[in-house]
Amino acid sequence: MTTLRSADLAREHGISPQAVRNYERDGFLPPAERTRSGYRIYTETHAAALRAYLALVAAYGYSAAGRIMTALHRDALADALTAIDRGHGQVLRDRVTLDLVRKAVNHLTAEAPADRASDLRTIGELARHLGVTAATLRNWESAGIVVPTRDPATGYRVYRASDIRDAELAHLLRRGGYPLEHIATVVEQIRTAGGTDALNHALDDWQHKLTAQGLAMLTAATRLSRYLDTWSGRPC
Structure with missing residues (x-):
């Protein structure tokens, strides 16, 4: 399994490593494991989650994107899909x-x-x-x-x-x-x-x-689907 740093995830999107850590803290990314010294260990799953979250922001706005990702991470797939449906x-x-x-x-x-x-x-x-x-x-x-x-x-x-x-x-x-x-x-x-x-x-x-928003929604759907395919905690 390839491990990544917050800086690695941040670089792809032109954001700060602290933003990545904040997104994890707020539940928009799945929790990261820690090394013995306390450093976060990110994976390709976290990278996929970040791509999905930022695509959702572009499509539905920050508030709805946050609700969608946090709903997924608390195993509330129906709530996430409802938020998406409201946006459409x-x-x-x-x-x-x-x-x-x-x-x-x-x-x-x-x-x-x-x-x-x-x-x-x-x-x-x-x-x-x-x-x-x-x-x-x-x-x-x-x-x-x-x-x-x-x-x-x-x-x-x-x-x-x-x-x-x-x-x-x-x-x-x-x-x-x-x-x-x-x-x-x-x-x-x-x-x-x-x-x-x-x-x-x-x-x-x-x-x-x-x-532009309609096209952003298509992109968000693709990236969210890819994230769900890689996430071991995917809700049923």
Whole structure:
């Protein structure tokens, strides 16, 4: 069995040996055996685990990647697969939303959505619809992204169809990593019928990011499978 040092594992990925030790400490790599003098003994299994973890980071982010690896190392394969499934589900939802927004772009500047009483939503209802918190919607309001009216009887916020459209666009663009200032500019452009060039540019950029994430998921699946094939503690 070939033995490796933390520096050997780190060199492949351009990270520090301390990072490798931290990943082991946090459960992202399987525990390493120690020499009599206390030095860690890494193997090709640890190298495969590190490749899998870093590929998962690129595909699903640090939090999800950590959950996947620690679940595997506590023999909870179902939990690891559930985390992976959630990641794929979110990407699918993003693709569907992106497609819907693209189809709607040609109509965004033509006419604002009709505000029917049946379409009005409270802040709680809109937050649940988007999967965000009410505090997030209030932040978007402060940034000028959504401008709900107030119910004259209760004083509560009321979101019309046009507000819901703006909030859905904001949600998509936030997931693409755009700052609130940029999103406010895009939404204002749509409101004033000044054209949709900024929106189209943002959607193209988000499409590229989703494509890159999809390819990263394929890479992560391959490296995770290779790791499981080499790991003697593989869960059943």
